[in-house]
Amino acid sequence: MxxxxxxxxxxxxxxxxxxxxxxxxxxxxxxxxxxxxxxxxxxxxxxxxxxxxxxxxxxxxxxxxxSPKVSEKNTTKNQKAQIHFLDVEQGSSTLIQSDDGTTILIDTGRYEDKDKRIMTYLDHYIGTGGKIDLLIFTHNDSDHIGYGDLILKYYDVKEVWMNGYDSTSKIYERVLDAIENSSTRYVEPKSGDTHQIGPFYLEVFNPTPKARNNPNDDSIVTKISFNEFRGLFSGDASSSVEKDIIETRENLNADLLLMGHHGSNTSTSEEWIKAISPEISIYSAGINNGYRHPGPEAISRLDELNIPTYGTSKDGTISIEVSKNGMFTIETEKEE
Structure with a gap:
């Protein structure tokens, strides 16, 4: 890294x-x-x-x-974990927690969310002022770094990942200032890196050392494994990035797929779905958003392969309980 x-x-x-x-x-x-x-x-x-x-x-x-601590892959078993895809309207935020208290937060929602619901969720699931072991900003768009500055201020964040490619937005500058004013470790992971944190084993598939100079395609793409369960988190990467990953990486299989770019038609290609072969897919998007996410073509590709899809725009916050043997159950905030 x-x-x-x-x-x-x-x-x-x-x-x-x-x-x-x-x-x-x-x-x-x-x-x-x-x-x-x-x-x-x-x-x-x-x-x-x-x-x-x-x-x-x-x-x-x-x-x-x-110095940053490098650890071997942890084979810790017999831990349950929860994955919460938080309903932050037209943005993205995923909270992953294990029984031993290890916490990973991927993205922090949209800054324009005046209710600051991301803070309410974290207060509920972590507790005000609680610990976040790893905070991943997949890229620097405002709907992914949202209230990251407040989270860094009010929570004990041990480590932060960013893709290393700067932005000129004020929101990004506030996040950088918050990192500087905290004691968190700052990391820029690259494709091929691995990292162990508690029971979670992370493999980084993107970005590559050579920048694509595209905010979405330079997203941090990770596969997170624990027990017998695996989840793949795509950021806003497009199908061209998906193709590159397929050509350069092996063993992409995962039980869960977070669709790229909020379910956009330009992501979650048929080739990508077949390479991952997920049991379920998730998208994060707001109700009646102006981008028309999720894209009907992307949803259709999943439907044709008989992969069920859940989304925050229709299901609210989606919680997945993963058992000790990797089996999982799904609970949605909204009833269908």
Missing amino acids: VYRKKKRKLTKKQQKQQKKITLLVSIILFSFIFGLFVGKNDNPGNTLIEKAEQLKKEWIALIQER
């Missing part, structure tokens, strides 16, 4: 850590040089060298504390 440092003012915590590292390095260099100078006198030289070695160990430990 690419750990990108934004050219912004360091937080107070980062400043303190940087000063401590600088001080430790200075002491180590001084002790080493002085130790060489008095090396002929066994006792003084040895004492200083031992001190330098001890300081070196402290310095390495501090560096490791600041």
Whole structure:
């Protein structure tokens, strides 16, 4: 993964850590040089060298504390999990939670939602001021980064993923400022990266190291697995990205597919559906939205392959309960 440092003012915590590292390095260099100078006198030289070695160990430990942690794939079993596709009108937000408290939030809805329902949902499912282990902004459109700045302010967000391609919008700038003013770790994942967080194993399929320079097609596309269940989350990637992923990746199969671009006709191609072979599909869109999402052609492609589709515009918030053996049940906010 690419750990990108934004050219912004360091937080107070980062400043303190940087000063401590600088001080430790200075002491180590001084002790080493002085130790060489008095090396002929066994006792003084040895004492200083031992001190330098001890300081070196402290310095390495501090560096490791600041560095991103890489973990092996966790084979933890026997945990239930819940996936909530939140009804945030014409936007997208998915909350994933496991029994052990691990929480992943993918996107934060639309900024124009004056009711700020994303905050109400998080207060309900996580609790005000609660922990979010991983916050993924699939891309920087306002209907996906929505109230991300408030979430970073009011929740304990451990790590944030963004696709690394800048935007000129004020909403994006507010999100960057919120990241800078928090203690969260900032990451820019690329295709081929993997990441373990609690019982969840994430595989990144997009974006590629070479930017497509298209806000939607540079979306972070991930496959998230736990127990025997797998979900694929497409962001706003189009069928051209889907084709690239099919040609470069293996084992795309998933139980659940979040349709690309709110169910648009330009995503969720027949080739993509067959490669994933999902048991259910979900789209996130608002009622009577001006984009006419979901697209009838995309829904038809799923219907022809006998894959049931749920959507927030007709079902409200969609909750999936995943059992310890990977079996799942679906509950919708609105009755059909």
